[in-house]
Structures are given as structure tokens and as C-alpha cells.
Amino acid sequence: MIELKPITEANFIEAFNLKLAPGQEEYVSHPIRSLAQAYVYRDQCRPFGIYADGEMVGYVMVIYDYDVPEYDIWHMMIDAAHQGRGYGGDALERVIEYVKTKPFGDSDRIALTCNRNNSVARKLYESRGFRATGVEDEDEIELVMTAEK
Numbered sequence: 570m571i572e573l574k575p576i577t578e579a580n581f582i583e584a585f586n587l588k589l590a591p592g593q594e595e596y597v598s599h600p601i602r603s604l605a606q607a608y609v610y611r612d613q614c615r616p617f618g619i620y621a622d623g624e625m626v627g628y629v630m631v632i633y634d635y636d637v638p639e640y641d642i643w644h645m646m647i648d649a650a651h652q653g654r655g656y657g658g659d660a661l662e663r664v665i666e667y668v669k670t671k672p673f674g675d676s677d678r679i680a681l682t683c684n685r686n687n688s689v690a691r692k693l694y695e696s697r698g699f700r701a702t703g704v705e706d707e708d709e710i711e712l713v714m715t716a717e718k
Contacts, residue, residue: 571659573617573629573667576604580618583625590649596684600628603644613673619647619660626651629664633673634680640668640716642681657690661697668716677716682709 619627
């Protein structure tokens with residue numbers, strides 16, 4: 570069973586120790602960079618450790634964009650040693666459940682970007698209801714879903 574736990578002073582080093590698989594550096598930022606962004610956007614975001622059986626196996630950040638308004642999923646990653654076990658899909662479902670609580674503002678729109686070459690992540694996102702919007706920025710494509718209750 571996967572659960573999301575907020576990143577705090579008690580577990581941020583665990584997040585720092587997560588590793589991307591070789592070649593994934595072009596697809597997602599490491600949690601160290603993401604946590605720096607979380608500090609800057611601290612009034613509108615929440616970084617989470619992704620836990621399986623009490624062990625941090627990944628990281629994800631949810632940020633609220635007041636200008637759109639929408640919830641954005643940033644920097645979701647599963648540690649290289651824990652990939653291929655379904656944790657990404659389970660974690661994504663927990664993130665969607667979290668967004669449905671509308672912790673920062675009223676929006677049912679959830680957006681994320683995915684490197685156009687990352688077919689594994691795109692397949693995962695599309696399997697959970699995300700659809701490409703046609704918006705692209707360099708090598709990233711935007712995918713969006715509506716998180717209705």
C-alpha cells in the first residue's frame with residue numbers, strides 16, 4: 570500500500586537519497602531541486618514522500634497555480650531500486666485523492682508536463698485519465714485531467 574507523507578525536517582534527507590534510474594535525469598528533477606522550489610512556493614504547494622511499507626520509495630510535489638487556477642503535479646519520481654512495482658500508479662491515485670480535498674483553492678483541474686520521449690510516464694498518466702492538451706514547451710507536453718468528486 571502506498572501512502573503520501575509530507576516532507577518535513579524528519580524525512581527530507583530520505584528524499585535527498587532517492588536515485589533516478591540511468592537516463593531519467595532528462596525527464597524529472599531530483600528532489601533536492603524540487604524541495605528548493607517547494608520552499609519558494611511554500612504558501613501554495615506540498616512536497617510528499619511516496620512510501621511503501623514504511624519506506625520512502627519516491628517523491629512528488631503538488632502545487633496550486635492561482636493564476637489558472639489549477640493543481641500541478643511536479644517532479645514525480647520513483648527511486649530506481651523500486652521501479653516496476655506499480656508504485657507510480659498508486660502514488661498518482663493518492664495525489665489525485667489529495668487534490669480532490671482542494672487544500673489550496675477551488676479547482677478540479679490537474680495538470681502536469683511529461684517529456685515527449687518518456688513513453689512510460691505518459692502511458693501511466695493517460696491510464697489514469699490525463700489527456701494531452703496540445704500545449705508544448707520545448708521537449709515537454711502538457712497533460713490535464715479533471716478531478717471531480
